Amino acid sequence: MREARTVVVKVGSSSLTTPEGVLDVARLTALADALAARRLAGSDVVLVSSGAIAAGIVPLGHTTRPNDLATQQAAASVGQGALIAAYTAAFGAHGLTVGQLLLTADDLIRRQNYGNARRAVGRLLRLGVVPVVNENDAVATDEIGFGDNDRLAALVAHLTRADALLLLTDVDGLYDGPPSEAGSVRIPLVRRQEDLAEVRLGGTGSKVGTGGMVTKVEAARIATGAGVTTLLTSADQIVDALTGRDAGTVFLPTGTRPASRMLWLAHASDPAGRLVVDDGAVRALRGRGASLLPAGIVRVEGSFDEGAPVEVVDRRGIGVARGLVAYGSDELPRLLGRSTTWIADVFGGEYAREIVHRDHLVLV
Numbered sequence: 001m002r003e004a005r006t007v008v009v010k011v012g013s014s015s016l017t018t019p020e021g022v023l024d025v026a027r028l029t030a031l032a033d034a035l036a037a038r039r040l041a042g043s044d045v046v047l048v049s050s051g052a053i054a055a056g057i058v059p060l061g062h063t064t065r066p067n068d069l070a071t072q073q074a075a076a077s078v079g080q081g082a083l084i085a086a087y088t089a090a091f092g093a094h095g096l097t098v099g100q101l102l103l104t105a106d107d108l109i110r111r112q113n114y115g116n117a118r119r120a121v122g123r124l125l126r127l128g129v130v131p132v133v134n135e136n137d138a139v140a141t142d143e144i145g146f147g148d149n150d151r152l153a154a155l156v157a158h159l160t161r162a163d164a165l166l167l168l169t170d171v172d173g174l175y176d177g178p179p180s181e182a183g184s185v186r187i188p189l190v191r192r193q194e195d196l197a198e199v200r201l202g203g204t205g206s207k208v209g210t211g212g213m214v215t216k217v218e219a220a221r222i223a224t225g226a227g228v229t230t231l232l233t234s235a236d237q238i239v240d241a242l243t244g245r246d247a248g249t250v251f252l253p254t255g256t257r258p259a260s261r262m263l264w265l266a267h268a269s270d271p272a273g274r275l276v277v278d279d280g281a282v283r284a285l286r287g288r289g290a291s292l293l294p295a296g297i298v299r300v301e302g303s304f305d306e307g308a309p310v311e312v313v314d315r316r317g318i319g320v321a322r323g324l325v326a327y328g329s330d331e332l333p334r335l336l337g338r339s340t341t342w343i344a345d346v347f348g349g350e351y352a353r354e355i356v357h358r359d360h361l362v363l364v
């Protein structure tokens with residue numbers, strides 16, 4: 001962490017708000033002070049900050065985090081402005097400029113969007129700006145949203161080819177059980193996935209957080225699998241964390257960096273349904289790098305819209321690929337097992353396309 005040239009830092013809502021859920025400018029400023037020092041010392045720093053929805057609660061006249069999607073979108077729209085204004089002031093006190101980057105899952109999947117996002121962050125960093133990233137909650141949908149910023153941060157670490165990922169939360173590391181339970185002990189080092197076999201992961205401990213430890217461990221798995229060392233600790237310990245002192249839980253890299261922009265699809269998406277395919281389709285996908293055509297699909301499971309992430313499995317239920325499906329589950333049954341020529345004759349040429357195009361598919 002001390003030597004990392006590029007650091008992605010993610011901070012959760014619970015670390016930016018008061019116990020009542022109001023944006024806590026003093027905590028936000030302390031975070032910005034530590035990150036500014038690191039930036040001024042020469043590192044590239046990318047901040048992935050939650051807190052938009054939490055920061056929108058009070059301005060909207062509410063007292064708790066909204067449960068319905070539309071009000072969450074509204075709260076995020078209001079709160080994101082407040083959040084970025086607070087960061088602009090806090091980094092500005094050190095002579096630093098911040099840039100806002102609101103991403104959707106699409107931006108990290110589709111080739112052109114991925115390139116756009118990468119170019120924007122790259123230039124911001126070269127200009128000495130601190131990019132402040134969040135999910136574009138006002139327009140992200142339930143089905144194809146990241147849902148939590150932990151996984152988004154892991155993907156941003158991959159996007160920026162970061163050396164280290166720092167996950168800041170309201171607890172000083174990963175414990176072997178929920179820290180609210182007496183006797184839970186902090187785990188200082190995770191070398192490999194198997195070290196987590198006995199660890200019990202609970203949900204959020206605050207009124208404003210989402211995902212709890214499950215999404216943080218998942219984020220660490222994605223990041224370390226892509227070669228990015230990850231440190232999980234509390235926001236209060238940021239100075240120790242950035243200077244390499246013993247703080248929190250370190251997750252060591254387990255893999256090398258794959259050059260795939262499809263990392264999100266492979267690891268971080270929650271599939272909305274399954275397509276069961278025959279052996280010929282498995283061979284075409286694995287061996288020939290083909291797209292998935294209707295002829296090879298034997299069954300559709302689940303209910304999903306066009307564009308949703310789905311899992312492709314063989315007849316025994318073993319995963320073959322993940323991809324974005326071109327048709328909703330209501331349209332698919334009449335196409336199954338048919339050739340594209342037959343489909344074009346019966347339903348018209350616009351139906352004769354791949355069910356999952358190769359560009360939107362990753363083998364697992």
Ligand SMILES: Nc1ncnc2c1ncn2[C@@H]1O[C@H](COP(=O)(O)OP(=O)(O)O)[C@@H](O)[C@H]1O
Pocket residue numbers: 011012013014015168169170171173174175176177178179180199200201202203204205206208209210211212213
């Ligand atoms: N095994 C565990 N180790 C540490 N924390 C855990 C564990 N299981 C559940 N938690 C809870 O996860 C919470 C952090 O997640 P969350 O509330 O989503 O934070 P954030 O808003 O920072 O994303 C902690 O406050 C803690 O109560």
Ligand SMILES: N[C@@H](CCC(=O)OP(=O)(O)O)C(=O)O
Pocket residue numbers: 011012013014049050051052053054076134135137147148149150208209210211212
């Ligand atoms: N994008 C949302 C945060 C989602 C999220 O992951 O929250 P948290 O668990 O507090 O990191 C927001 O800004 O409110």
